Amino acid sequence: MEKPRAVLFDAYGTLFDVYGIGALAERLFPGQGQALAVLWRDKQIEYTRLVTTSNDGAHYRPFRELTQAALRYACKRLALALTEASEQQLMHQYHELPAFGEAREVLQALRERGVVTGILSNGDPPMLQAAVASAGLGPLLDHVLSVDPLRKYKTHPQAYALGTQATALPAADILFVSCNSWDALAATWFGYRTLWVNRYRLPFEELGTQPTRTGETLRDVLAFF
Amino acid sequence: MEKPRAVLFDAYGTLFDVYGIGALAERLFPGQGQALAVLWRDKQIEYTRLVTTSNDGAHYRPFRELTQAALRYACKRLALALTEASEQQLMHQYHELPAFGEAREVLQALRERGVVTGILSNGDPPMLQAAVASAGLGPLLDHVLSVDPLRKYKTHPQAYALGTQATALPAADILFVSCNSWDALAATWFGYRTLWVNRYRLPFEELGTQPTRTGETLRDVLAFF
Structure with missing residues (x-):
């Protein structure tokens, strides 16, 4: 693939x-x-x-x-x-949320490989911008996408479609990463390739669909490359 | 009113x-x-x-x-x-769920007043029919409405619209009764008059909308008549 x-x-x-x-x-x-x-x-x-x-x-x-x-x-x-x-x-x-410890190195590694990076979040733009700035991740992100202009939150498919629209890529060319099992599930339904980062060793949702992969930290993103 | x-x-x-x-x-x-x-x-x-x-x-x-x-x-x-x-x-x-103790007398009182009665539920028809039969409420209900044919659950407005369609009444002429605060909230958004039966003394949702009334048991339905 x-x-x-x-x-x-x-x-x-x-x-x-x-x-x-x-x-x-x-x-x-x-x-x-x-x-x-x-x-x-x-x-x-x-x-x-x-x-x-x-x-x-x-x-x-x-x-x-x-x-x-x-x-x-x-x-x-x-x-x-x-x-x-x-x-x-x-x-x-x-x-003023900190990023997880491995976030920066993972984003940097993606950038070095020429991979487009972004956030796709329920947060409204002021909240997201503040968190991105506080964590110092701004220079490592190509897109910071908020559902706010849509007035619909994830797991609405229009919310996930913000990612395909912003990158002008088909969903199957995009990896969506979430620690929230419901988010990884619905992103899979939408058509994204997905990584569920299961930091807390929880069961996945029982709705008959699995994420593309399950990992333990953001570093598991790099195994796709 | x-x-x-x-x-x-x-x-x-x-x-x-x-x-x-x-x-x-x-x-x-x-x-x-x-x-x-x-x-x-x-x-x-x-x-x-x-x-x-x-x-x-x-x-x-x-x-x-x-x-x-x-x-x-x-x-x-x-x-x-x-x-x-x-x-x-x-x-x-x-x-084989039992009805709450006061359900029968409240439904009977509504029928005696010529008020149309019904259930509007997320349950699928076999589950609902079994519960209605088990509780012996069938003869007291004009409608047993399931969202199943819609393939959408409450709180989707089309789910609430099953009630106006089945009764051929405007929403404002219908009292919707729920013990679930999210259900009473969304039914109010839809346009129903609502009674939230707060059996467990919980706070109502903090989304800026209140039910028409709040009660403690199903008997509080009768105060609308």
């Missing part, structure tokens, strides 16, 4: 390490940080799906707003009193 | 009590039953959303199949060995 001509990465949890969010949550709410971080993340994803499915985008709100709404829900659910200061601290984490 | 002319109920967790599923899970996997029931239910709903959003129904599978896939995922995630016998026992629970 031909080598991929472009590699598109999911952002949160894939290129950017969101561990610090849970750590801050634990400092703010001792003993509840892990529960808050998990519920916050689950709700954030749920909200992207609810607004995407319902009424053709009429209820779309940018990722920052859904993230904030999900945080408020999660705190209410766990009976945690969320002060304005704590909310701002937690939300601000999304603007 | 005019009284509603029809009342449509969500099925699982709203008319039908799914508590027995967790109880059986606990007998099969002592100490893990609650975790399994929660993860199973969350994954079941997640799978309805993934197949609805992705590729316009190409990956649709009936609710029974998604429910089974979600059970398998949840057991793998929790490292529980799911035998074929245990899987069959757990899946069979969906076919």
